[in-house]
Amino acid sequence: MLVSVLSKFSACIGGLALCISLQAQVYTPTPANLEARKTFQDNKYGLFIHWGLSSMLGDGEWVMNNRNIKVEDYKRLLPAFYPAQFDADKWVQTAKNAGMKYIVFITRHHDGFSNWDTKQSDWKITNTPFKRDVLKELAAACKKEGIKLGLYYSTLDWYRDDYPHETGRTGQGTGRTGKGNYASYLQFMKNQLTELLTNYGEIMSIWFDGHWDQTNPEGAHDRSSRIDWRYEEIYGLIHSLQPQCMIGNNHHLTPLPGEDFQMFERDLPGENKSGLSFQEASQEVPLETCETINGAWGYNITDRKYKTVSQVIQLLVGAAGRNANLLLNVGPMPNGQIQPEFTDTLAAAGKWLEKYGETIYGTRGGPIAPQPWGVSTQKGRKIYLHVFKQPYGNMILLPGFKEKVKQVQVFINRQPVKFKQQAEGLILQTEGILFDSADEVIEIELR
Numbered sequence: 219m220l221v222s223v224l225s226k227f228s229a230c231i232g233g234l235a236l237c238i239s240l241q242a243q244v245y246t247p248t249p250a251n252l253e254a255r256k257t258f259q260d261n262k263y264g265l266f267i268h269w270g271l272s273s274m275l276g277d278g279e280w281v282m283n284n285r286n287i288k289v290e291d292y293k294r295l296l297p298a299f300y301p302a303q304f305d306a307d308k309w310v311q312t313a314k315n316a317g318m319k320y321i322v323f324i325t326r327h328h329d330g331f332s333n334w335d336t337k338q339s340d341w342k343i344t345n346t347p348f349k350r351d352v353l354k355e356l357a358a359a360c361k362k363e364g365i366k367l368g369l370y371y372s373t374l375d376w377y378r379d380d381y382p383h384e385t386g387r388t389g390q391g392t393g394r395t396g397k398g399n400y401a402s403y404l405q406f407m408k409n410q411l412t413e414l415l416t417n418y419g420e421i422m423s424i425w426f427d428g429h430w431d432q433t434n435p436e437g438a439h440d441r442s443s444r445i446d447w448r449y450e451e452i453y454g455l456i457h458s459l460q461p462q463c464m465i466g467n468n469h470h471l472t473p474l475p476g477e478d479f480q481m482f483e484r485d486l487p488g489e490n491k492s493g494l495s496f497q498e499a500s501q502e503v504p505l506e507t508c509e510t511i512n513g514a515w516g517y518n519i520t521d522r523k524y525k526t527v528s529q530v531i532q533l534l535v536g537a538a539g540r541n542a543n544l545l546l547n548v549g550p551m552p553n554g555q556i557q558p559e560f561t562d563t564l565a566a567a568g569k570w571l572e573k574y575g576e577t578i579y580g581t582r583g584g585p586i587a588p589q590p591w592g593v594s595t596q597k598g599r600k601i602y603l604h605v606f607k608q609p610y611g612n613m614i615l616l617p618g619f620k621e622k623v624k625q626v627q628v629f630i631n632r633q634p635v636k637f638k639q640q641a642e643g644l645i646l647q648t649e650g651i652l653f654d655s656a657d658e659v660i661e662i663e664l665r
């Protein structure tokens with residue numbers, strides 16, 4: 219009797235636990251969050267900004283790890299940081315001129331340095347001689363100009379002892395002797411995130427990075443994490459503070475419960491050129507590709523691998539054609555300025571967008587999968603073919619194209635394009651069309 223009561227009792231407890239853990243797996247985004255996702259997809263194009271103490275060393279944001287700089291030595295950067303030319307309005311203007319609609323700023327990268335006046339640590343920008351809370355200034359400048367603001371936040375830390383560094387894949391050479399303590403580190407992160415989501419107005423997104431430090435490298439069969447990050451708690455906190463705030467995590471995995479967009483690093487969704495993106499593109503949440511404008515995220519003084527204007531345009535369009543946003547990165551100089559090689563290219567691509575923006579903003583990936591000649595986007599009854607190079611044989615075949623076509627035109631000058639609808643698909647005659655732009659757009663209007 220007692221046995222059966224006990225077993226019933228434990229079955230009940232077991233059921234409850236199962237119920238609670240299932241609950242934790244279920245995430246229902248609020249209407250405001252769903253709305254924010256749409257706006258995000260409509261906006262298409264953002265500026266990523268990697269900047270902080272590491273910029274001073276001119277060797278990328280991984281310099282602390284790569285050169286095994288000890289925390290004690292790296293600390294000397296703090297009293298030396300004085301970005302005299304920092305001007306949040308200029309950064310925002312750079313994004314605007316580029317045709318970008320949002321900025322994602324590094325609030326805290328792997329070196330653990332906080333780019334805002336956090337109360338949780340002394341390792342912060344307001345303790346440099348510069349003293350200013352650059353995030354406050356950037357948030358104000360963005361608000362003034364109608365640019366949305368997302369925040370990059372590293373869950374990996376090469377500086378703090380309480381980060382579980384013993385099991386980390388990186389940061390082993392920074393001389394830490396204290397023991398990792400995730401409970402303490404988690405509380406620290408939650409306190410910081412609370413500040414970020416309370417004191418800086420509406421935050422478009424939190425862009426997490428660092429998960430992979432606790433897993434085998436990309437492409438490995440087992441990508442399980444050596445620590446339990448307790449994302450339900452972190453994500454729950456964010457969504458309770460700002461329900462519309464979109465959470466993304468650069469773990470290079472299928473999105474986890476609570477995440478609102480999926481990111482691809484140096485890759486367009488479906489490609490895996492960088493070897494960092496083995497994950498499949500989600501059909502559920504918005505997608506975003508991040509890329510560098512040269513070869514580096516944080517300022518690298520010798521990096522001259524500048525992308526051309528055409529490359530930037532084709533990257534953006536290539537992302538749009540795969541239903542993804544492009545988050546294009548610059549690493550400003552230690553003085554706070556974005557170098558002219560970057561601003562010039564961004565502005566020139568922005569000029570292209572002034573003319574062709576209608577075929578990018580507010581669109582979704584089109585019905586024609588990426589082709590050797592380019593990609594397609596769609597908005598309502600209009601399909602835009604983005605042609606990167608002169609089509610072979612002066613014709614484009616869209617196999618299996620069934621929908622009835624009203625008219626086809628060259629987007630920029632309304633020059634009519636001859637077309638035939640046949641059993642094998644839609645055939646466009648491109649003879650006489652000048653393909654001299656990085657991307658010539660042909661508009662197909664459906665009936």
Ligand code: JFZ
Nearest residue numbers: 279280427430435436468483508515
């Ligand atoms: C990460 C960061 O480490 C990098 O500094 C930058 O912020 C970028 C946007 O995101 O990039 C990664 C992520 C994973 C690995 C390497 C770089 N990895 O697994 O080796």
